[in-house]
Amino acid sequence: MKIKYDLKHVDKNTKARFGILHTNHGDFETPIFMPVGTLATVKTLSPEELKEMGSAVILSNTYHLWLRPGEDIVKKAGGLHKFMNYDGPILTDSGGYQVFSLAKNKKKDITEEGVHFKSHIDGRNLFLTPELSIQIQNKLDSDIAMSFDECPPASADHEYLKNSIERTLRWAKRGKDVFNNENQSLFGIVQGGPHEDLRKFSAIETVKMDFDGYSIGGVANDDESKEDMYLAIDYSIPYLPEDKPRYLMGVGDPIDLFEGVERGIDMFDCVHPTRLARHGNAFTRNGKINIRNEKFKEDFTPIEDTCDCYACKHYTKAYIRHLIISEETFGARLLSIHNLRFLIKLMEEMRVAIKEDRFLELKEDFYSKYNKK
């Protein structure tokens, strides 16, 4: 069975949408943030911990699973859910972003057929095509698969992007043609940088192919400005159908979640919260803190008094600081739980606010504290 999106309510003052996405592994409300389980594990965490924090759907990376352990092993295990013992919905990306961001020496050779590049692990030659990406994902048996796209650098000029989009459209068609998993849904991806005409063209042409949902890509590059990200969303959304979910790929900063939801995005993912955690950073309503800071040495209060996560209910900043400084992985685990719960709870609050037509009120309240520092 394919996924089904029910749009329940649109905020009166913005494009923020509240909806429900039905999948073969359960339903979840949108907008939603998806923790990233790159290698079939959300780093340091168990599936039970993800459930306890209210995580309803996770993302896993096709490129990484292709290299380790290999899609055939996952298939033999009975698919990704069984392999990793996670019975909730899973979304897989196409590998496109990793090819462009992780290829050894950043060198790759993009042809009409696909992309030649070298493994980030051992440097061996790899060749990923739209068909192969889909075939891998079909075997992984995630609930939602992504089309294979080119992720051009933010610095790419208009002409390069135009050609890139046209190729990505041909790749999307090729992927769709070989797609063969009736229990999996497939999203198309809109590219086009910060250019209104290109986003419009990419969105219209992608939607013509009738995917189960639509992603907005090319916004998560570090060198891209926030303003360009917001423009990319603004220029894409008007051409996406109301009855399909919209997914902004690779975005997980709290401010960006608000900006994305306000513009009509339903789904987000990012390694940001768990990566920050491993470096000792924690989200708080008053901005990010680094737990290594000397001032937390004798701070026997939780990261946030108001947080309901496992870490905040049981541990102090002084203890977590000690763990992080001592490189004890339980510290990264506690901060990962906190940071993910922070974003998940933020999305819960956004959903309630949308239903009550007070999204902007919630946003302003959050910004006034978060940006205060």
Add this chain to the structure above:
Amino acid sequence: MKIKYDLKHVDKNTKARFGILHTNHGDFETPIFMPVGTLATVKTLSPEELKEMGSAVILSNTYHLWLRPGEDIVKKAGGLHKFMNYDGPILTDSGGYQVFSLAKNKKKDITEEGVHFKSHIDGRNLFLTPELSIQIQNKLDSDIAMSFDECPPASADHEYLKNSIERTLRWAKRGKDVFNNENQSLFGIVQGGPHEDLRKFSAIETVKMDFDGYSIGGVANDDESKEDMYLAIDYSIPYLPEDKPRYLMGVGDPIDLFEGVERGIDMFDCVHPTRLARHGNAFTRNGKINIRNEKFKEDFTPIEDTCDCYACKHYTKAYIRHLIISEETFGARLLSIHNLRFLIKLMEEMRVAIKEDRFLELKEDFYSKYNKK
């Protein structure tokens, strides 16, 4: 309140003892294996996971906590239990073993007053004395503290050991004299290498000081033979009182647990099971396996069908192998749970066997499978 040991039954055919140890943080049955939480955390695991696997008491390291975060911070947090959110019994060692095993460049200067050495973290000069070790442990507020002893190398000759034991006895007295925590108990430590006369002398003189329990030390050095370890126990036990617990320090190999229990030991600790886990090794009833082995690549069965641990109930060898090879910490976490549960369950079985006077039967059955390889 001090701990209290109730001897309940001695196996008819061996010296194996079944008993109950009462502490301020709960009672537990002996013989028992204690997971090691070096830096106020059993690496990768939560207190809840320790409870779920049946762990009743843990050990933490005075030397490590002295350096990070420092005993004063732990005291300000309300003691070690509150600092790490663990409400079960905790035993702390004296730091003596770490001074001798971890001192930078293995160089140290042993004087009557104490030991001068360099920090294994930053090389700064440190000076640990019997009084300081006890004062640190008093502040950590563990349930059971250890006397500060010299841990001479296995290669030390009889004369060196004789002098070392006499100094360790003087150190034990000095530590006992400054001991000041009415909710904490203090163990004396028997040394003497594999020499009958020295173990006898050390045990008799240590027992004269009337400690709350007795440890047998100097048996966990890697370069010491198993036979010497067993002799060290055999030569010490006859001089230890029946109504006090006996603790064999730093021992966690399944075979050594059987040999120790058979000789009358009640308590064991070792980093072995968790360290093995981080290197991809798992205990099984048929001997140790390394999960990295190619033969487990498509093995979709648990580490052990008969094991009741969280890892074996939910995950396959193929998945855990993938995690370990990909250096995902969830893999080390799953193997740590399995290895600890393996030893804890083994001790549970030993306790039942002792009560039923069939300890040797259990031992023979275990050995016949474990040593088969």
